[in-house]
Amino acid sequence: MEFVRRALHGDLGRSLRYRQPALPLVLERLPATAELALAALFVSLLVAIPAGVISAVRRDTAYDNLTMLGALFGQSMPVFWLGIMLILIFSVRLELLPTSGRGGLDHLILPALTLGLYSTARVTRLVRAGMLDVIGQDYIRTAQAKGLPDRRVIVKHALRNTLIPVVTIIGLELGTLLGGAVITETIFAWPGIGRLAVTAIFQRDYPLVQATVLVTALVFVLSNLLVDLLYGWLDPRIRYT
Amino acid sequence: MARPADPVHVAVAHALADAARPARRSRRRRFVSALVRKRAGVIGLAIVLLNVVVALSAPVLAPHDPLDQDVARRLLPPAWLAGGGAEHLLGTDQLGRDILSRIIHGSRISLLIGLLSVVLSLPVGVGLGLLAGYFTGRLDDVTMRIADVQLAFPFILLAITIAGVLGPSPRNVILILAVGGWVVYARLARGQALSLREKEFIEAARGLGGGSFRILFRHMLPNVISPIIVVGTFGVAQMILLESSLSFLGLGVQPPTPSWGGMLNDGRAYITVAWWLTTFPGAAIMLTVLGINFVGDWLRDLLDPRLQSV
Numbered sequence: 140m141e142f143v144r145r146a147l148h149g150d151l152g153r154s155l156r157y158r159q160p161a162l163p164l165v166l167e168r169l170p171a172t173a174e175l176a177l178a179a180l181f182v183s184l185l186v187a188i189p190a191g192v193i194s195a196v197r198r199d200t201a202y203d204n205l206t207m208l209g210a211l212f213g214q215s216m217p218v219f220w221l222g223i224m225l226i227l228i229f230s231v232r233l234e235l236l237p238t239s240g241r242g243g244l245d246h247l248i249l250p251a252l253t254l255g256l257y258s259t260a261r262v263t264r265l266v267r268a269g270m271l272d273v274i275g276q277d278y279i280r281t282a283q284a285k286g287l288p289d290r291r292v293i294v295k296h297a298l299r300n301t302l303i304p305v306v307t308i309i310g311l312e313l314g315t316l317l318g319g320a321v322i323t324e325t326i327f328a329w330p331g332i333g334r335l336a337v338t339a340i341f342q343r344d345y346p347l348v349q350a351t352v353l354v355t356a357l358v359f360v361l362s363n364l365l366v367d368l369l370y371g372w373l374d375p376r377i378r379y380t
Numbered sequence: 381m382a383r384p385a386d387p388v389h390v391a392v393a394h395a396l397a398d399a400a401r402p403a404r405r406s407r408r409r410r411f412v413s414a415l416v417r418k419r420a421g422v423i424g425l426a427i428v429l430l431n432v433v434v435a436l437s438a439p440v441l442a443p444h445d446p447l448d449q450d451v452a453r454r455l456l457p458p459a460w461l462a463g464g465g466a467e468h469l470l471g472t473d474q475l476g477r478d479i480l481s482r483i484i485h486g487s488r489i490s491l492l493i494g495l496l497s498v499v500l501s502l503p504v505g506v507g508l509g510l511l512a513g514y515f516t517g518r519l520d521d522v523t524m525r526i527a528d529v530q531l532a533f534p535f536i537l538l539a540i541t542i543a544g545v546l547g548p549s550p551r552n553v554i555l556i557l558a559v560g561g562w563v564v565y566a567r568l569a570r571g572q573a574l575s576l577r578e579k580e581f582i583e584a585a586r587g588l589g590g591g592s593f594r595i596l597f598r599h600m601l602p603n604v605i606s607p608i609i610v611v612g613t614f615g616v617a618q619m620i621l622l623e624s625s626l627s628f629l630g631l632g633v634q635p636p637t638p639s640w641g642g643m644l645n646d647g648r649a650y651i652t653v654a655w656w657l658t659t660f661p662g663a664a665i666m667l668t669v670l671g672i673n674f675v676g677d678w679l680r681d682l683l684d685p686r687l688q689s690v
Contacts, residue, residue, distance in 0.1 A: 208420075211670065211673055211674070211677070212666075212670060214673060215617065215621075215666050215669040215670035215673050216666050216669075217621055217624055217625065217628075217641075217644075217662060217665050217666065217669075218625070219624075219625060219628045219641075219644060219662075220644060220658070220662030220663075220665060220666065223644065223648060223651060223658045223662065224658075224659070224662065226651065227651055227655055227658070227659075231651060231652050231655075314531075314534045315534070317534045317537070318534030318535060318536040318537050319536070321534075321536055321537055321540065321629075322536070322625055322628070322629065325629065326648075333537075336537060336540065336541075337540065337629060340540060340541065340543075340544035340631070341544070341630075343544075345545075348541055348544065351537075352533060352537055352538070352541055355533070355534060355537055356532045356533045356534075359532060359533075359534065360532050
């Protein structure tokens with residue numbers, strides 16, 4: 140109870156190792172994790188939405204099968220292994236990108252890809268399933284019967300309605316990304332909350348561990364609230380009373 | 381106390397209720413044909429079976445003792461590269477241990493933890509979910525709020541925190557994964573129970589004086605079992621990934637016990653000189669998880685096509 144009272148006042152105790160209040164230590168690392176998670180989210184949406192849409196439109200073709208197989212691979216790949224393999228190929232062999240640390244865009248590419256792959260795979264499957272659902276609806280047939288070009292029907296009529304459940308998933312996906320950041324940050328020595336949490340655990344710095352977990356949960360809950368509000372804006376039929 | 385039900389009526393009602401469950405024989409026939417149709421399912425099943433066989437007969441199959449160190453033969457490359465030999469097909473690690481043997485032995489930990497954590501969490505989740513969905517009210521509120529709270533924390537973060545506090549050991553990993561896993565099953569079972577309780581055959585069973593226990597386990601459970609099996613299959617894959625993540629972070633299975641995640645963690649320091657330390661154990665994880673996911677996909681198409689992405 141005492142802990143809850145103080146936590147509500149923004150006092151999460153002092154880090155045993157840094158001998159400083161824990162909360163500012165965590166907040167200081169927040170931008171780095173946010174940058175990484177948002178970049179990963181951006182990458183996965185950029186890939187997943189077109190891939191899912193094309194897969195649904197060309198259902199059961201070789202493209203579709205290949206995409207779905209790829210998505211299943213993506214969902215089966217351990218995040219840390221993917222990270223290590225990317226480092227091995229692009230940093231060690233090809234020497235194109237830096238192996239670790241935070242800096243310019245070149246530092247962001249590999250961690251964002253690593254973190255984003257799982258979400259990419261999941262969102263691709265979801266967009267495809269949603270599109271298939273929508274394409275079967277009467278109003279799509281109506282739109283086609285009106286003589287609208289296919290592209291317009293797909294983008295304006297079908298995709299728009301598919302995006303609503305996708306937006307919900309994005310909120311949940313953020314949880315996956317924040318969690319995955321723990322591992323990705325460890326591999327790429329990214330100075331974010333995740334790595335702070337892992338080192339704090341190994342140093343038995345429990346107040347700091349507590350602070351990282353609480354802040355992460357708070358960010359997750361707040362972003363889901365944001366997503367819920369966005370939901371109402373996307374679909375005017377939904378009203379919060 | 382209600383009048384004791386007429387035995388004939390009870391029999392009829394139960395026959396009606398049973399008819400609501402899918403017939404067993406036609407389901408078995410669909411099993412076989414779908415298995416043949418779905419190549420991915422077959423491949424997945426083959427991978428899973430191979431894994432089980434390898435795990436069970438690891439001491440016989442492994443060419444070397446997975447703990448046997450030989451510093452003179454450390455970091456040997458795989459057999460097909462210059463410097464490698466048939467002695468160590470996939471090379472050796474930084475302590476001269478045979479990588480193939482360690483991967484073979486590592487499959488035991490992965491499968492054991494993956495299976496056990498689901499076996500422990502699934503019945504609890506399904507039971508709580510069914511109870512919550514059937515009785516609703518206070519019980520439902522409490523269960524679902526606990527589930528919500530748990531979902532508010534990214535699972536891996538919670539897992540590493542608990543592992544850090546409890547100390548790393550295979551038993552603790554299973555415990556953590558089981559505690560984290562029940563929510564999915566509870567939510568699924570609750571949703572199904574909520575809709576099932578309004579169905580006629582449940583009403584019939586209730587009208588004939590069937591007790592809550594009987595209704596829950598004899599009439600509701602068989603109807604929720606297919607989606608549960610599908611989600612449980614994906615759950616095993618998920619748990620294997622999580623276990624390897626924990627071991628990779630050093631919070632799961634501890635050295636010298638060979639585990640795939642732990643091998644990756646060890647090999648990370650040698651990434652510039654010996655790629656095989658990290659590549660092969662990771663490939664083993666991916667192949668195993670992929671195989672289970674294939675099986676899950678196939679089971680879903682077979683048992684419950686309505687379940688979309690889980």
